Amino acid sequence: MSKPLIGILVGAVLGAFDGLTAWFTPAVRDQLAGIVVSSTFKGIIAGIAIGFFAKKFHSLPLGLLFGLAIGALLAYLTARFAVGGYYFEIMLPGSLVGLIVGFATQKYGRTPVAAHP
Amino acid sequence: MNGRAVWYTCGSMDVDTDIGGAVHRFPVTSHSAIVAAASKDAQVRQRALETIVASYWKPAYKYIRIKWQASNEDAKDLTQSFFATAIEKSYFAGYDASKASFQTFFRTCLDRFVANQKKSDRRLKRGAGSEHLPLDFAGAESELASNLPGAEMNPEEFFQREWVRSLFTLSVDALEELYKKTGRELQFKIFERYDLQESSEGKVSYGSLANEFGLKTTDVTNYLAAARRDFRKILLEKVRELTGTEAEFQAEVRSLGIDLK
Amino acid sequence: MRSLSDQKLDRLRRIATQPDFSGTKYRLIRELGHGGMGTVYLAEDSDLNREVAVKVLNASADEAALSRRMVREAQIIARLEHPGIVPVHDVGVLADGRVFYAMKLIRGERLDKYITNVASLKDRLRKFQAACDAVSFAHAHGVIHRDLKPQNIMIGTFGEVLVVDWGVAKILPPGMTEQDASEAETLRLLPGRHSDEQQRQEHADETTHGTIIGTAKYMSPEQQRGEIDELDQRSDVYSLGAILYFLLTNRAPAAIRPREVDAKVSKAAEAVCLKAMSVSSADRYASAADLGADVARLLNDEPVSAYRENWLEKVWRWLNKNRVLVLIVLAYLLVRIFFLFSPWR
Numbered sequence: 062m063s064k065p066l067i068g069i070l071v072g073a074v075l076g077a078f079d080g081l082t083a084w085f086t087p088a089v090r091d092q093l094a095g096i097v098v099s100s101t102f103k104g105i106i107a108g109i110a111i112g113f114f115a116k117k118f119h120s121l122p123l124g125l126l127f128g129l130a131i132g133a134l135l136a137y138l139t140a141r142f143a144v145g146g147y148y149f150e151i152m153l154p155g156s157l158v159g160l161i162v163g164f165a166t167q168k169y170g171r172t173p174v175a176a177h178p
Numbered sequence: 179m180n181g182r183a184v185w186y187t188c189g190s191m192d193v194d195t196d197i198g199g200a201v202h203r204f205p206v207t208s209h210s211a212i213v214a215a216a217s218k219d220a221q222v223r224q225r226a227l228e229t230i231v232a233s234y235w236k237p238a239y240k241y242i243r244i245k246w247q248a249s250n251e252d253a254k255d256l257t258q259s260f261f262a263t264a265i266e267k268s269y270f271a272g273y274d275a276s277k278a279s280f281q282t283f284f285r286t287c288l289d290r291f292v293a294n295q296k297k298s299d300r301r302l303k304r305g306a307g308s309e310h311l312p313l314d315f316a317g318a319e320s321e322l323a324s325n326l327p328g329a330e331m332n333p334e335e336f337f338q339r340e341w342v343r344s345l346f347t348l349s350v351d352a353l354e355e356l357y358k359k360t361g362r363e364l365q366f367k368i369f370e371r372y373d374l375q376e377s378s379e380g381k382v383s384y385g386s387l388a389n390e391f392g393l394k395t396t397d398v399t400n401y402l403a404a405a406r407r408d409f410r411k412i413l414l415e416k417v418r419e420l421t422g423t424e425a426e427f428q429a430e431v432r433s434l435g436i437d438l439k
Numbered sequence: 440m441r442s443l444s445d446q447k448l449d450r451l452r453r454i455a456t457q458p459d460f461s462g463t464k465y466r467l468i469r470e471l472g473h474g475g476m477g478t479v480y481l482a483e484d485s486d487l488n489r490e491v492a493v494k495v496l497n498a499s500a501d502e503a504a505l506s507r508r509m510v511r512e513a514q515i516i517a518r519l520e521h522p523g524i525v526p527v528h529d530v531g532v533l534a535d536g537r538v539f540y541a542m543k544l545i546r547g548e549r550l551d552k553y554i555t556n557v558a559s560l561k562d563r564l565r566k567f568q569a570a571c572d573a574v575s576f577a578h579a580h581g582v583i584h585r586d587l588k589p590q591n592i593m594i595g596t597f598g599e600v601l602v603v604d605w606g607v608a609k610i611l612p613p614g615m616t617e618q619d620a621s622e623a624e625t626l627r628l629l630p631g632r633h634s635d636e637q638q639r640q641e642h643a644d645e646t647t648h649g650t651i652i653g654t655a656k657y658m659s660p661e662q663q664r665g666e667i668d669e670l671d672q673r674s675d676v677y678s679l680g681a682i683l684y685f686l687l688t689n690r691a692p693a694a695i696r697p698r699e700v701d702a703k704v705s706k707a708a709e710a711v712c713l714k715a716m717s718v719s720s721a722d723r724y725a726s727a728a729d730l731g732a733d734v735a736r737l738l739n740d741e742p743v744s745a746y747r748e749n750w751l752e753k754v755w756r757w758l759n760k761n762r763v764l765v766l767i768v769l770a771y772l773l774v775r776i777f778f779l780f781s782p783w784r
Contacts, residue, residue: 085779150778153774154771154778157767157770157774160767161764161767161768165764168761320442325444325445342448342452346443346448346451346455347441347442347443350451373451374443374447374451399461403459403462403534403535406459406534406535407459407534409451410454411536413455428497431497434452434455434456
């Protein structure tokens with residue numbers, strides 16, 4: 062399985078899970094479906110970006126850092142457009158999800174072999 | 179060889195590897211005069227004792243002079259009477275290889291003998307009933323005077339050094355005798371000129387020796403290599419004669435490589 | 440009467456003890472170490488302008504059996520071309536009649552000294568695995584070492600691992616008996632080698648049943664009993680297991696389990712060690728390669744063949760192996776739980 066694909070899968074799963082945790086916030090419970098969909102979508106986007114990064118750069122610290130950054134960025138954008146201003150509550154877990162995807166793509170997945178001249 | 183000698187690993191410089199195990203650690207070497215000194219055959223015993231005396235009398239004399247501070251006359255008497263007593267009472271037949279090296283055993287016997295002699299003051303006087311060995315004490319004294327031990331050298335180290343000197347001297351003599359018998363006096367002369375020269379005598383080279391003896395340089399190289407090879411062989415045979423076990427032999431050969439100064 | 444001064448004595452001692460390299464391309468520099476069979480010297484190869492180690496037999500070529508054994512040692516090592524086995528460059532007879540062979544100079548230290556500076560278990564296991572690779576290679580070529588111990592494993596300055604001192608190694612050609620194997624060995628170096636009488640002499644030189652070879656603490660039980668005919672790769676596996684014991688516990692092998700010496704030794708590592716050191720050769724790893732494979736699994740936090748984990752141990756091992764991931768996930772869950780009960784909500 063390639064690294065981008067790992068990124069997509071892990072990102073989607075974690076994104077969906079992350080979205081589902083919104084159920085514990087009564088104020089947004091009625092928007093749960095939308096939150097789950099957008100969170101899953103966010104996870105897939107993050108996964109693609111982080112997966113391609115892992116394909117290019119084989120470094121766990123760099124992968125974690127990039128994952129953290131992408132997760133934080135996408136979480137920020139989500140919080141920006143979400144109602145309620147739950148920046149902290151969205152960005153912190155979102156960053157950690159990015160971190161997990163970063164780890165998964167660096168550790169697992171097929172590393173492409175360089176072509177011989 | 180029957181594969182039952184003691185072997186040592188060399189790559190690791192470790193001496194634990196053993197072929198044969200404890201049972202086979204002390205094989206009897208057929209050329210050992212130490213072992214032959216306990217023989218029931220009188221002729222074998224006699225030859226063995228002659229070998230031991232030839233190798234040990236000088237170190238014994240010098241040791242008595244230095245450790246026991248004996249005068250040259252007293253040391254002469256003590257050396258003669260020690261060997262006479264040792265032969266008469268078969269001291270060397272009582273040597274046990276598992277306890278110590280023969281050298282240590284010899285030195286211990288000598289020390290005890292001299293201590294007893296000094297205590298009882300019943301020293302055997304020259305000509306008093308015991309057989310005298312024809313030994314060149316004057317030469318030994320002269321040699322001692324040229325090679326006195328330094329302050330840092332203890333008597334045991336001194337004894338070891340003089341034993342080595344005696345061993346090497348006998349080996350050189352044996353080489354000379356062999357080469358005389360086999361018509362190779364020239365080869366011995368070359369060995370003597372190159373390897374036994376004092377540095378004060380000026381540097382000798384293969385080329386200068388070749389000129390001196392009217393030979394080719396390659397001949398000098400070959401003669402020297404052959405003489406060294408034979409010298410080494412004789413020396414090892416002598417060490418083997420004077421050690422009781424293979425382990426002791428190996429230890430003595432190794433100790434020859436240590437700077438004694 | 441001849442009298443030798445200290446100076447003459449010194450010179451003669453050098454002549455007697457140091458090898459005469461005249462006629463060879465080697466120039467003696469100094470002694471590196473010695474054992475009963477030979478002494479190893481640092482020498483310079485004047486043709487290639489490099490330093491080499493030269494092992495010289497402590498006897499003249501007249502002591503035929505020893506000379507044959509030394510040449511055989513060189514030939515055994517020379518046929519084993521592997522990064523973990525010291526390469527032999529040359530073999531011959533010196534002007535003083537002694538057999539020698541020249542090999543790569545290993546700059547480094549013995550394994551037993553190396554681990555005094557290296558506490559990391561992973562590093563020790565990596566070195567051990569490399570040693571297993573080298574021994575496995577030798578086995579694949581029908582050679583058993585018979586004297587494996589920490590002192591016979593060198594760690595080079597670049598971290599490379601070399602198995603040294605093949606002085607008592609044995610060649611076991613497949614499908615041949617030991618007798619056939621010894622007669623099949625050819626020593627072309629020493630003159631007059633090919634007569635029937637000399638072949639018989641060589642066969643007589645070979646270690647016979649009842650002879651004990653090796654170093655006691657690291658020797659397999661069958662070796663300790665002198666059962667030469669029973670020795671095969673698994674005897675070396677035992678010795679490797681004993682070395683593993685040493686690496687795990689910092690002590691020479693003894694009749695107590697590694698975990699009793701040091702409770703920090705994992706159950707899996709202990710199991711690998713004890714399997715290799717099984718009293719019965721049938722219970723050991725079949726080969727050094729199998730042992731090396733299990734050690735590789737230990738290094739990768741994977742389950743080993745020598746130890747069956749229960750489910751709890753499996754989970755714990757997985758968690759251990761994926762510590763970073765577990766921590767991040769835990770952090771995420773903690774954050775989520777924190778926000779669940781946070782007064783800010």
